[in-house]
Amino acid sequence: MSRPAYSNLMKAIKDGKFVFTGELEPVKTVSLDYIIHSAEMMKDYVVAANVTDGPQGFAYINSLVPSMKVQQEVGLETIYQCTVRDRNRIALMADVLAASNVGIKNILTLSGDHAALGDNPGAKPVYDLDCSQFIDLISHMVDKGTDIHGNDIDGKVEINIGSAVNPNNEGEPLEAEIAKLGRKVRVGADFIQTQTVFDIDKTKDFLKEIEKFNCPILVGLFPLKNYGIASYFDKYIPGVNVPKDLMKRLKKTKKKYMPDKKERKKTIADINLDFFRPFMKEIKQNTKAAGIHCMAVHYEKLFPRLFKDL
Amino acid sequence: MIVTKLKSLEEIYDMIKPYSNVLIAGCDGCCQPPRGIHEANNLGKMLKLKKMVDGEKFDYKATTVLRQCDDKIAATALRSLVDDYDAIISMACGIGVQILTKVFPEKLTFPAQNTMFNGAADHEKNSYVEYCNQCGDCLLGITGGICPVAGCAKSLMNGPCGGQIDGKCEVGDYKIDCAWVNIYKRLKKLGRLDLFEKYRPKRDYRLMTSPSFIDFLELDEIEEEINEKEAKA
Structure with missing residues (x-):
């Protein structure tokens, strides 16, 4: 990886720090108060926060604006998630230029969940470029000072490029995913964030396998705020299986079994800490992962205890 | 081959509502599933029955064309028939519909089908599969x-x-x-x-x-x- 570290995230990784990133999810709204509030809550515990871009194909507020506002109003660096689902190469370049103008230093390149899965299922998905080609596009802009067609850009684009990977597969489908990741790193990805994982052994095997790419990777974790979220994850998120023990423990915290709100919240927090702290310690101590990407959307208040002394 | 899907009877019926005498042209070309004389006849019968229920008079002639996408073949096959009918229903793909429009500009040609994709039959899956975009x-x-x-x-x-x-x-x-x-x-x-x-x-x-x-x-x-x-x- 020869590209300079432009972002705090990349600087921390290059300095050898074990980094934490959080996640902010803007939804179908004109207000960003809750995003600012969440960012405030996590700002002391993470080096940067991802800002999601229409997850699951839903039509939400454009992620560039909250990415900018969180940096400007909260002082927390953001990782602007940008999918190729909704933008052709012209729109992608326009957004990268705009992101540069407002001081964004990280872009996570994503293909995006297909529009057919979202809340406007008849929408025409774009996919003019795929994710690797989007990395190529940003690489052109950052490293060569041109757009992807070779036209000169006025001024410098200083952005580090993120890429996502889904380790939740086995056999040849996982081999294909790994080979694709290698392609993305060769094209110019600076860092990688994984999809949510729950299986430590599989995760360690996966991390070992991709060491050859020599690209910093942040392991994706998703603390479970309640049983409903856990069962949603288990059922609907591709390839993600929440461990049965964890599901069992969380099931006991359902309102009907545990009517006291305070007790319920404390128990859920303890369950998450019991599961994720040893998980993260293992990742930190016994793998070459660069950090943890913690997708605790609306559960930032767990961060102080979750990351303590890690 | 071009894989097509028949439109609903209601949609075809609505399109041809102003007409009581139509020519229904099947296509024996690459269109799949087959939409030849047999299917043209079936569509004619269905439309006639629906018109009868609505108390309307309706006549049709079912025929077929070797390949509707070839203007010379289409013209030769249908020229002698077209004058006797108010409108044409094409059971070919979108190309066939437009070739009939070009060859017989004085009549309106209505599509009986939606053109889906370029594909082939997969007999293991018992379905047509898209192969080329x-x-x-x-x-x-x-x-x-x-x-x-x-x-x-x-x-x-x-x-x-x-x-x-x-x-x-x-x-x-x-x-x-x-x-x-x-x-x-x-x-x-x-x-x-x-x-x-x-x-x-x-x-x-x-x-x-x-x-x-x-x-x-x-x-x-x-x-x-x-x-x-x-x-x-």
């Missing part, structure tokens, strides 16, 4: 003969995406194969993973921009070039 820049030589443009829901050049689980696609409830996992499996089996690992740069979508045409002269030029080279050799 007419991208104008065939990649099959570097993808082990499996098309990611037609076979991948996102038409990715550098797949798979993170939406595949166990080789199945996120679109269609994980029932359809991920084209990129199949490409990987095939290239691995044939010892050509070098092709998989290679980065494929951005495509030129001008090749897919409509309306498009290829000049007959271009084909003649290729012919001439071959003749010249053969003569020299």
Whole structure:
């Protein structure tokens, strides 16, 4: 990886720090108060926060604006998630230029969940470029000072490029995913964030396998705020299986079994800490992962205890 | 072959509402499932029954054409019939409908079908499957003969995406194969993973921009070039 570290995230990784990133999810709204509030809550515990871009194909507020506002109003660096689902190469370049103008230093390149899965299922998905080609596009802009067609850009684009990977597969489908990741790193990805994982052994095997790419990777974790979220994850998120023990423990915290709100919240927090702290310690101590990407959307208040002394 | 799907009877009925005497033209060309004389007759019967229920008079003639997409064949097959009818219903693909429109401009031709894709029958799956998306820049030589443009829901050049689980696609409830996992499996089996690992740069979508045409002269030029080279050799 020869590209300079432009972002705090990349600087921390290059300095050898074990980094934490959080996640902010803007939804179908004109207000960003809750995003600012969440960012405030996590700002002391993470080096940067991802800002999601229409997850699951839903039509939400454009992620560039909250990415900018969180940096400007909260002082927390953001990782602007940008999918190729909704933008052709012209729109992608326009957004990268705009992101540069407002001081964004990280872009996570994503293909995006297909529009057919979202809340406007008849929408025409774009996919003019795929994710690797989007990395190529940003690489052109950052490293060569041109757009992807070779036209000169006025001024410098200083952005580090993120890429996502889904380790939740086995056999040849996982081999294909790994080979694709290698392609993305060769094209110019600076860092990688994984999809949510729950299986430590599989995760360690996966991390070992991709060491050859020599690209910093942040392991994706998703603390479970309640049983409903856990069962949603288990059922609907591709390839993600929440461990049965964890599901069992969380099931006991359902309102009907545990009517006291305070007790319920404390128990859920303890369950998450019991599961994720040893998980993260293992990742930190016994793998070459660069950090943890913690997708605790609306559960930032767990961060102080979750990351303590890690 | 071009795979088509019959429109609902209601939609066809609504389109031809002002007409009481129509010519229904099947197509014996590549259109699949078959939409020949038998299917043209069936449609005529259904429309007649519906008109009867509504207390309206309706006459039709069912016929078929060897290939509706060939203007000379279509004109020869239908010329003697067209004058006797108020309108035409074409049971061909969208090309057939437009060729009849061009050949018989004085009549309105209505489509009985929706044109779905370029594909073929898969007898194991008991269905028609899309194979080609007419991208104008065939990649099959570097993808082990499996098309990611037609076979991948996102038409990715550098797949798979993170939406595949166990080789199945996120679109269609994980029932359809991920084209990129199949490409990987095939290239691995044939010892050509070098092709998989290679980065494929951005495509030129001008090749897919409509309306498009290829000049007959271009084909003649290729012919001439071959003749010249053969003569020299």
